[in-house]
Amino acid sequence: MSEGLVPFLMKQPHVIFATGTMGQPLGGFDVLTGIDLAGFNQLSNGFRWVRGGPFENDDDVIVDEFYAREKKLSVGSTIILANHAWRVSGVFESGKLSHICARLNVLQALTGNPGRLSQIYLKLDDPARARLVVDQLRSTMPGYFIYTMEQFTSLLTINSVGLLRDFIGVVMGIGLVVGFIVVTMAMYTAVLERTREIGILKALGASSGYILNLLVRETLLIAILGSVLGIVMTDGSKWLMMHVAPASLTQETVYSWWPIASGVSVLGALLGAIVPAWKAVRQDVILALAYE
Secondary structure, three states, X not given: OEOOHHHHHHOOOOEEEEEEEEEEEEEOOEEEEEXXXXXXXXXXXXXXXXXXXXXXXXXXXXXXXXXXXXXXXOOOOEEEEOOEEEEEEEEEOOOOOOOEEEEHHHHHHHOOOOOEOOEEEEEEOOHHHHHHHHHHHHHHOOOOOOOOHHHHHHOOOHHHOOOHHHHHHHHHHHHHHHHHHHHHHHHHHHHHOXXXXXXXXXXXXXXXXXXXXXXXXXXXXXXXXXXHHHHHHHHHHHHHHHHHOOOOOOOOOOOOHHHHHXXXXXXHHHHHHHHHHHHHHOOXXXXXXXXO
């Protein structure tokens, strides 16, 4: 959209300030954001600097502390973004719009989009009037996507992407089925390999119920320990992503799935153990002792 919309929006009721930004995708989830630093400071009360400071030259960028840690950047480092060499002039606290920011006019010229913006942010005299202002602007500017910040952030979920939720459900379902089959077959094989031991127990006078109870308790213990290990590994992978690549994907732990996954593991292990165990204890002792 045109930069000319910024002064127009500044004149709208309840709008006390407006500024625009431009986003240049870099691949994956990284975006180089062009900002008017003075305008953005007025809109958001400015950046909080960890090291360095604002732009000094046209080829300067500022990065947040997570991106700097992931890419091992410091003040004065050179980084290639959008086929251009940039110098890091400052590192700011995370949570301000983007991981990487450059001067707006420089990025516009570099990408061949002079006078063009990707987004325009408005600051109102009263946040409670945000919904009213959005409705007024939508009637005044048909065809533009206009949202409150609450609405905009709510769009950044899987529920806002068509068929993505169904796709994730299918993938999870396939994972559950495959995991169930693997656990069942592993336990089935483990019990069959112990047919000779079961024959020895029966020869010593152990009842079928005693042997089944022994196998079920052992299977439950293995399944529960496996579930606990899976939960620990989940937290471990989350810790690694936060500390090794903090500026990349964020892992969200869905705690409600823990009992479901544990239940599938226990059920699969029991079914995989009980069926062959029952077959083994029903065998003749001589045949069980001769099993190889």
